[in-house]
Amino acid sequence: xxxxxxxxxxxxxxxxxxxxxxxxxxxxxxxxxxxxxxxxxxxxxxxxxxxxxxxxxxxxxxxxxxxxxxxxxxxxxxxxxxxxxxxxxxxxxxxxxxxxxxxxxxxxxxxxxxxxxxxxxxxxxxxxxxxxxxxxxxxxxxxxxxxxxxxxxxxxxxxxxxxxxxxxxxxxxxxxxxxxxxxxxxxxxxxxxxxxxxxxxxxxxxxxxxxxxxxxxxxxxxxx
Amino acid sequence: xxxxxxxxxxxxxxxxxxxxxxxxxxxxxxxxxxxxxxxxxxxxxxxxxxxxxxxxxxxxxxxxxxxxxxxxxxxxxxxxxxxxxxxxxxxxxxxxxxxxxxxxxxxxxxxxxxxxxxxxxxxxxxxxxxxxxxxxxxxxxxxxxxxxxxxxxxxxxxxxxxxxxxxxxxxxxxxxxxxxxxxxxxxxxxxxxxxxxxxxxxxxxxxxxxxxxxxxxxxxxxxx
DNA sequence: TAACTTAGTGTCGCATTCACACTATGTCAA
DNA sequence: TTGACATAGTGTGAATGCGACACTAAGTTA
Numbered sequence: 001x002x003x004x005x006x007x008x009x010x011x012x013x014x015x016x017x018x019x020x021x022x023x024x025x026x027x028x029x030x031x032x033x034x035x036x037x038x039x040x041x042x043x044x045x046x047x048x049x050x051x052x053x054x055x056x057x058x059x060x061x062x063x064x065x066x067x068x069x070x071x072x073x074x075x076x077x078x079x080x081x082x083x084x085x086x087x088x089x090x091x092x093x094x095x096x097x098x099x100x101x102x103x104x105x106x107x108x109x110x111x112x113x114x115x116x117x118x119x120x121x122x123x124x125x126x127x128x129x130x131x132x133x134x135x136x137x138x139x140x141x142x143x144x145x146x147x148x149x150x151x152x153x154x155x156x157x158x159x160x161x162x163x164x165x166x167x168x169x170x171x172x173x174x175x176x177x178x179x180x181x182x183x184x185x186x187x188x189x190x191x192x193x194x195x196x197x198x199x200x201x202x203x204x205x206x207x208x209x210x211x212x213x214x215x216x217x218x219x220x221x222x223x224x
Numbered sequence: 225x226x227x228x229x230x231x232x233x234x235x236x237x238x239x240x241x242x243x244x245x246x247x248x249x250x251x252x253x254x255x256x257x258x259x260x261x262x263x264x265x266x267x268x269x270x271x272x273x274x275x276x277x278x279x280x281x282x283x284x285x286x287x288x289x290x291x292x293x294x295x296x297x298x299x300x301x302x303x304x305x306x307x308x309x310x311x312x313x314x315x316x317x318x319x320x321x322x323x324x325x326x327x328x329x330x331x332x333x334x335x336x337x338x339x340x341x342x343x344x345x346x347x348x349x350x351x352x353x354x355x356x357x358x359x360x361x362x363x364x365x366x367x368x369x370x371x372x373x374x375x376x377x378x379x380x381x382x383x384x385x386x387x388x389x390x391x392x393x394x395x396x397x398x399x400x401x402x403x404x405x406x407x408x409x410x411x412x413x414x415x416x417x418x419x420x421x422x423x424x425x426x427x428x429x430x431x432x433x434x435x436x437x438x439x440x441x442x443x444x445x446x447x448x
Numbered sequence: 449t450a451a452c453t454t455a456g457t458g459t460c461g462c463a464t465t466c467a468c469a470c471t472a473t474g475t476c477a478a
Numbered sequence: 479t480t481g482a483c484a485t486a487g488t489g490t491g492a493a494t495g496c497g498a499c500a501c502t503a504a505g506t507t508a
Contacts, residue, residue: 010275012236015308015319051234054317058308082306082321084239084282093278095239097306165455182457183497205506206453389486406488407466429475430484
């Protein structure tokens with residue numbers, strides 16, 4: 001790149017965007033992975049990603065990867081960290097901007113096993129991954145757990161209508177510990193971010209549960 | 225960059241590292257800026273920074289900028305965010321990895337006004353800055369304020385020996401509000417991260433203050 | 449209609465946080 | 479030498495928040 005008179009030239013590198021997409025399944029927190037067919041790391045599972053185009057911000061690149069490679073729109077996504085160890089890609093210098101995104105679990109099922117070559121993997125039983133993607137996932141998971149405690153980010157994992165028991169089990173499977181039902185309900189209702197609907201949900205031979213919805217979808221509030 | 229058969233070529237960009245270096249002065253929280261003499265933004269104040277070299281990780285690049293351009297070593301620094309709007313640098317495509325760093329205030333004075341062309345600017349009265357550096361500083365400041373509440377990061381702003389009143393006024397000038405002296409002392413001592421020395425500090429015609437030191441310098445603990 | 453399953457609800461004790469004012473110890477000037 | 483001054487240093491009590499805890503409600507099915 002030309003930087004003006006007297007300036008040393010700046011080395012040029014490729015910028016990748018790698019997406020850590022989480023959802024919650026019956027087997028707990030899961031991340032969407034894509035099996036690679038090309039070298040390097042052919043046959044390995046890797047994060048969905050792509051190279052940043054000209055005239056594209058990192059955030060726009062992340063949205064494009066979600067739309068083009070995964071076929072989803074409107075997910076919550078935020079920048080995570082930028083990974084730039086010089087040896088992280090055997091093809092040459094690639095700096096990767098990691099993002100993490102959350103997918104409501106009702107939208108997750110149609111994706112896996114399709115022509116995309118993608119599948120949901122439980123974060124606790126990951127096969128060896130290509131590149132430094134295990135590191136990226138580890139950091140994304142830390143961030144998610146941290147943000148559960150001080151934000152309303154977990155609501156981004158819920159469908160439009162959900163029961164409080166479902167919400168509680170989302171929290172429990174991410175944190176990896178059981179929560180008290182009454183205290184959880186008091187806490188989550190006191191946040192003022194969800195509201196009861198007049199619908200109920202029947203799921204077995206027992207009392208139906210009230211369905212709730214998020215008051216301001218897409219908003220993630222910082223709490224406490 | 226060559227990505228293998230059948231792959232589209234990845235656009236190449238320059239990677240910059242920009243450092244938001246904070247300290248605390250008599251006039252409150254301050255950031256180190258450098259006056260630019262070259263186009264673009266000649267005459268404007270900007271963050272110290274540089275281009276990432278080949279075979280250099282972002283973290284190593286940040287340390288190199290601190291050492292070569294500012295002449296300091298061993299500062300606390302962490303990655304902040306990556307800024308990549310396509311139009312953020314009029315020279316062409318430059319993606320900047322922002323870092324924020326903290327300098328103990330006893331080491332800050334020798335830097336300003338020197339041949340470096342750098343100066344400390346109060347964060348509340350910033351002149352118009354070059355590039356998107358005002359945005360970067362704003363985000364760094366948010367992060368610093370947030371981390372005050374849940375980590376021991378403020379200790380990275382202190383000299384080796386300091387009084388509790390000095391530490392309190394560091395917290396106060398970053399948070400922008402007064403704290404209760406007794407409650408602050410109880411809280412900070414209960415963290416177990418600092419210890420009293422047997423030295424005292426005389427600073428005027430009044431009772432001298434006990435000097436404290438950090439137990440494990442360089443360690444930033446997450447609290448609560 | 450009785451057994452089963454999950455939904456839904458309130459209280460009390462403990463710990464944490466916050467508000468608050470006076471004594472201690474040095475310097476300096478009269 | 480002593481009195482005025484300035485900052486250092488210290489404890490208690492009230493209010494609030496948080497965690498532990500068990501039973502009733504309402505539907506399904508045999």
